[in-house]
Every structure is written in structure tokens, then in C-alpha cells.
Amino acid sequence: MTMPDAVASTAPEPCDLLVRARAAFVMDADGTVLSDVALAVRAGRIAAIGPADEMARRFAPARTLGSAHHLLLPGLVNTHNHTPIMVVRGMVEDVGFAPAYTPGVPQGDMLSEEEAYLLSRLGLYEMLRFGSTTVVDFYRHPEALAKAAQEIGLRSFIGGRILDADTAALARREWRSDPAQGEATLREATDFISAWQGRSPLITPVIGPHAPDTCSPALLRQVAQMAEAQDLIVHTHLHQSPMEVEIVQARDGLRPVELMQEVGLLNRRTIAGHCIHMTEADIARFGAAGAAVAHIPVGNAAHGSVAPIRALEQAGARITLATDTKSGDMFAAMHMALAGTRIRGAGFAVKSHDVMRWATVGGASALGIAHEVSTLREGSKADLVLLDGRAPNLAPLIDGPGLIVHSAQGGNVDAVVVNGTVLLERGRPTTFDGDDVVAAAQAVARRLWERAGHTPRIADAVAHAH
């Protein structure tokens, strides 16, 4: 016996999740914003998106999320982080320069695997809490980063941090090679890559040479060959400081971006953090190669710098946004990125929608997953962020992008979905204990600073019996 057609066509379709929102930012090429909308998720993917009433009739969801007040965005793509560096947050911002070069600060090679894991969880939790669904993370102990990423549940691109410089000499502005460190970090990174290629749907291994001034040209060439042979995305730092430019010029007679080109690392597989101290020729060279910038506007501003992002984009570079660990708030990054283009004299050429594109499609495209995430369309992976539209800083809502970029904050994030799984609801993680993640990282950081000779001025929170 067959079912009558009329009944078959009106019976609601099952779906795993139905997400309701007052407005949805689709992040397609036209900048579509939909009103009074719902999005159905099935088997980790967007099954449909359309008018709320129509979707309510069409689907029988196992569960629902959002409301007529919520604002729906694709998950944000945060392209440059080193989560164990959480240990230095609030401690190094006022003393200048990157922690990897600063003596007296807990360093990567001082962290045990377990310490790196506990700090990494904090960094990832913060990124999740503030709306990142895809993150890049590279540092020592990549296995610990991957373990943390699996626990927190984010879509992650993870790598080891490769370098062969004697960092103590670098702090004195001298280049001296440390081949043992080069060998150890390269082995750690390559072991990680072979262990994780194709192993997890959410974790993709990448290769992360630290920077042109912390890696010798020979090491960079080795990395370039591996990236080519194994089709890996390359994460690095480039033109981060005047010191880096000075050291590379003295060592190789080249600008850092020229060195990267010469060793075969300036191309479409490269995502370079910072790109601040660049001449017009550097910008043109970088842009012509079609490489991607991981723009870190908040971290750069704290060091007194603004990268020439508008000029890089006009030269052909692909722009992505990142928080670089010391803040996990991509909304702050969007806000500062837009302000930065105006500080650098681009006037009002860059608009809010452009910056939202950098924070979503830009990052996804540089990571090679733009066809899978970052646009709310049927068939895409369900990586979603809901903001609570009742927050006073989210009114009035008339058009949309300007309010998101100039006024929204990470704290407005109410729910996050990654790969169809609800990881955050009403601002709280649903699959792990967030308070435990924070407390464990606090204990590790305190111990590491004490070991580095620093006496904390603030006691740890006293645990009370509930």
C-alpha cells in the first residue's frame, strides 16, 4: 500500500535542529540579510534556510535553538592563534614585543604536554564562547592542542611550531642557528602531520614555520617542499616587527617577503600573520603571490601598529582575521580592523560588510573550506553563531552589518553550533565544564609564572563547597 501523495507531501521532514532567528547574515556575494528566518540542520549540514513560518511547517526538528530575537551568523573563522600562549595574557602587553622573543617570560619549550593542553583548552573555550567555529592553532606540543580541540569541539587547523634560531641570541638581535631545536621542532611537526592526516573530520594538520627570522633559509626550504608534497597549508609570521626585517636583511640580504618567495613559501597555500612593516614593494610582492594575511588588529594595536590591510587587499592579498590568543573576541577584531583601515588612510573605502567577509568567507577561503563553511546556504556544514538580539548594544537593528561590526561584542554570543552540534547555549558550554577549564588553566599559569621567578600579587579564587 502506498501513501496518498497529498499526505506524503505535507508530512513534516525530520531534522536534527531548527534554528530560529530575527535576522540571518547569509554572507553570500550579494550581502543578503534575511528577516524572520529559520535554518534546518540535518547530519551536520544546513538542510534548508527560509521564512520561519514555512520552515516550522516543513520540518519536525529533534530540537530547536534561537528565537524571534536572535541574530544568526555563520561561525567566525579565526586564522592565527597559539593557545598555550594564554599563559602570558595580561603580563606582556605592556612590556613590548612578542613573548617568543622576551626573556623572563614562560616559553613554549618550558611547557609540558599537559600544561600546553590545559592552557590550550582555555584559549579554545574563549574562542568558542565569542563565536569562532573554525580556528588555526600552532605551537609546540601540537598533540596537546589537538586533544584540547577535540574536547572543546571546534573545527581546527593545527600544527607544530618549527624554528631553528637560538632565541636568546635573537633577543640580542643576533642570528645564530640552533640545529638541534630545528630538528626537534620539525620532527614534532611532521610526526603530528602524519598522525592526523585524514584522522578526524574536525582537525586538519598544517605546517607552521615560526617566522623568517627564527627559521634559517634551509629550514624554510624543507618546509616548502613538505607543504608542496603533502598539500599542506602553511602558517607563519611575516613582517611582524622592524627587528625581524633587520635580522633577515643582515643574514640573507633580503626583505622577509623576498626570502619567503625565494624559498618557495610565498603562494596561495600561505597564511602569514601580521604583515605590518611592509614597504609598497613588499605589499605588491605579497599581493601578486595571492598569499593570505592573518590580520591581527587588536594585538597589533596593543603594540602600536596597524597593518596596511586595504593596500594588501588591493594588491591581491586575501584577507583573514585573527585574535592571536591574547583575546578570543573576533567582534573586537572586526571593529578594530575596520578602524585600522581608516587610521591607515583608506577613508571609508572599507565597509562593515567587507570586514564581516574577512572574518568568515575570507578565512574559510584561505583555509580551503569556503565551499563547506562560512555562507549560510543549503548543503554547507552547520557552523553557526547566534547573538542575543535583546542586548542593548544590538539595538536599533535596521540594516545589520554596521551594527555587528561597530557595536556587537563577543559577550553577545548566546549559542554556537559546530558541524551541527550545539556546543554553547545561553552562553554556557554544553559538552564540557567551562569553569573547570578556566580554573585548571589558572592553576597552570600561576605555577609557570612562579617557576619563571614571578610572585603573583593576586591569590587564586578560594573554592567553596556548593
Ligand SMILES: [Zn+2]
Ligand atoms: Zn602568532
